[in-house]
Amino acid sequence: MSRLAMKQKRSRKEKLKRAGWDEYFMNVAKVVSSRSTCDRKFVGALVMRDKTILSTGYNGSVRKLEHCSEIGHIMENGHCVATIHAEANAIIQAAKNGVCIDGATIYTTASPCWSCFKLIANSGIKRICFGEFYRDERIFEIAGKLGIELVKLSVAGGKTQ
Numbered sequence: 001m002s003r004l005a006m007k008q009k010r011s012r013k014e015k016l017k018r019a020g021w022d023e024y025f026m027n028v029a030k031v032v033s034s035r036s037t038c039d040r041k042f043v044g045a046l047v048m049r050d051k052t053i054l055s056t057g058y059n060g061s062v063r064k065l066e067h068c069s070e071i072g073h074i075m076e077n078g079h080c081v082a083t084i085h086a087e088a089n090a091i092i093q094a095a096k097n098g099v100c101i102d103g104a105t106i107y108t109t110a111s112p113c114w115s116c117f118k119l120i121a122n123s124g125i126k127r128i129c130f131g132e133f134y135r136d137e138r139i140f141e142i143a144g145k146l147g148i149e150l151v152k153l154s155v156a157g158g159k160t161q
């Protein structure tokens with residue numbers, strides 16, 4: 001094979017590199033976050049089991065209410081409380097549609113706040129993959145206690161820890 005042909009073959013292979021599962025689901029969660037309606041923070045979440053997406057959620061106002069990015073945030077202790085968080089909305093979407101998420105994995109672009117962490121724990125989700133760290137250190141200790149795997153993924157979706 002000529003040197004040029006080898007080079008072409010290699011570059012085609014590089015282009016065809018498939019995303020790993022973690023990378024794939026985190027990328028979808030990132031796309032989901034683009035629907036967020038609170039511009040203070042865009043967060044997306046996705047619940048999956050057996051490599052199948054069960055539900056998704058992004059942080060946004062209560063259904064049928066105005067978006068806080070348009071009418072103003074409702075601030076409490078430095079946080080906007082107008083919205084339902086992405087992870088909560090993903091769990092709600094599953095409930096609304098009658099989808100079992102017991103034993104599932106959640107991908108979220110930011111680590112769960114304490115309230116969302118509690119919802120995740122009681123919903124039976126067993127693995128939490130998050131992008132950036134957000135706000136609450138307690139989740140690490142309690143996740144360990146509950147046997148929930150917490151995995152930090154890099155922006156590209158690969159494991160960093």
Ligand SMILES: [Zn+2]
Nearest residue numbers: 038068073080
């Ligand atoms: Zn807001």
Ligand SMILES: [Zn+2]
Nearest residue numbers: 085112113116
């Ligand atoms: Zn939350």
